[in-house]
Amino acid sequence: RPAPGGAGQPSPQQRTETLGFYESDRGRRKKRSLSDLSLLRFISAELTRGYFLEHNEAKYTERRERVYTCMRIPRELEKLMFFGIFLCLDAFLYVFTLLPLRVFLAMFRFITLPCYGLRDRRLLQPAQVCDILKGVILVICYFMMHYVDYSMMYHLIRGQSVIKLYIIYNMLEVADRLFSSFGQDILDALYWTATEPKERKRAHIGVIPHFFMAVLYVFLHAILIMVQATTLNVAFNSHNKSLLTIMMSNNFVEIKGSVFKKFEKNNLFQMSNSDIKERFTNYVLLLIVCLRNMEQFSWNPDHLWVLFPDVCMVVASEIAVDIVKHAFITKFNDITADVYSEYRASLAFDLVSSRQKNAYTDYSDSVSRRMGFIPLPLAVLLMRVVTSSIKVQGVLAYTCVVLFYCGLISLKVLNSIVLLGKSCQYVKEAKMEEKLFNPVPTATPGKPVNKPQSKFKSTQGISTDENGSTSVTNQPVHQKENLPSLLVTSNSDQFLTTPDGEEKDISQDSSELKHRSSKKDLLEIDRFTICGNRID
Secondary structure, X not given: OOOOOOOOXXXXXXXXXXXXXXXXXXXXXXXXXXXXXXXXXXXXXXXXXXXXXXXXXXXXXXXXXXXXXXXXXXXXXXHHHHHHHHHHHHXXXXXXXXXXXXXXXXXXXXXXXXXXXXXXXXXXXXXXXXXXXXHHHHXXXXXXXXXXXXXHHHHHHXXXXXXXXXXXXXHHXXXXXXXXXXXXXXXXHHHHHHHOOOOOOOOOOOHHHHHHHHHHHHHHHHHHHXXXXXXXXXXXXXXXXXXXXXXXXXXXXXXXXXXXXXXXXXXXXXXXXXXXXXXXXXXXXXXXXXXXHHHHOOOOHHHHHHHHHHHHHHHHXXXXXXXXXXXXXXXXXXXXXXXXXHHHHHHHHHHHHHOOOOOOOOHHHHHHHHHOOOHHHHHHHXXXXXXXXXXXXXXXXXXXXXXXXXXXXXXXXXXXXXXHHHHHHHHHHOOOXXXXXXXXXXXXXXXXXXXXXXXXXXXXXXXXXXXXXXXXXOOOOOOHHHOOOOOOXXXXXXXXXXOOOOOOXXXXXXXXXXXXXXXXXXXXXXXXXXXXXXXX
């Protein structure tokens, strides 16, 4: 090896320069490689980057089920609406068909009572007393409605501006809900005051004040519905149809007020009943509008086809709003579409239980409590409009009226038979038959009901005996604490959807929910007591 500093060794200065050259060359190559990574490789990674959905299979399966649920909502909702509308129709036809016959039979019994002697302490049965009260209220309010001039009301409303009419229509809708929520209480108070056993201590103001309150309520509610029908009639007859468009757009505002709220199964049941009542009321209002318009055009059939597009537009907008509203409510609150079959079974249970011998209410009253639909004011208005629009003169005209009344009775009987058969089918599918036949122990005042001890408890909270047969209550009674959960509860009616990654202890939440006093069974929601959609 050559000695250090010899001829074959570079000097320290040359070594330093050579190292500096290699370092600079290495830095340039490194910069070029970094530039390749930041541009070409990034673009290549973006174009070829892959991912695997099966790594989060549960999440995507849940999202797919939500889509399927939204696709099932229109069908399930319309099945519920169809059944509920025919329930309202049955209660509405009852006022025109069977109620007059029942009043006639009750009056006949009252007149012929001395011929048979006083075998019973009651002159009339409680149901007959209620029928007579309904008939008297109907007749009095019908004659009072003759003092309300429909033509003057129409021209008074027509002279207002579009914005005023829009505000008036919104106020009328709110007032109708308020009247519906309080009206059935007034009627129930009258029925109970008139039929309460006389042995008890008097704790009321008397039958006559309650009767006048009921007459005043039915009359005011009938006038309110008349103003609604008149406003809708003005919208139909306006030249530019702007008012009708504004009134239809008001339905879409309902989506904003309902979709983004927390809903549970019971709240959704209340809203579904409200939608059924609202849709049936709109159908009757459209019938009144068509009758008034046909009268003005001398019953020309050609004018009916002029009204037909507007009627279809109003009905279609109502259906579309209901479908969109319920679809997004079920999506945001993680409620399955099967809940509507449970709602339908609950309505069917009311119909079947009202046909029993130990029923505690009339069927039309149970529909009124459940849906907030009170047929008396609407019946008074329809009678007023029909008698003022159709003139009956001559023997042939009265014969047609009798035939029409017989046709209404036939329609009522046929509708009741079909509804009763369908209701029995729905109750059987929901496995609720035992609630109709198992007796409920009655409690004396001041003594609680002794609950039987069961050796086994089912997973749904229904007690079972040794043979495994479930024992449930007979039908909805006034003792609400004895009513167990009727329908199979699921997590969908207790929890809202949560962001991904957040897990909750379901057992802990369910134990907390048991202590909430606001939880009610579907069969306990007996009245439309909310003005809008009250959330507990």
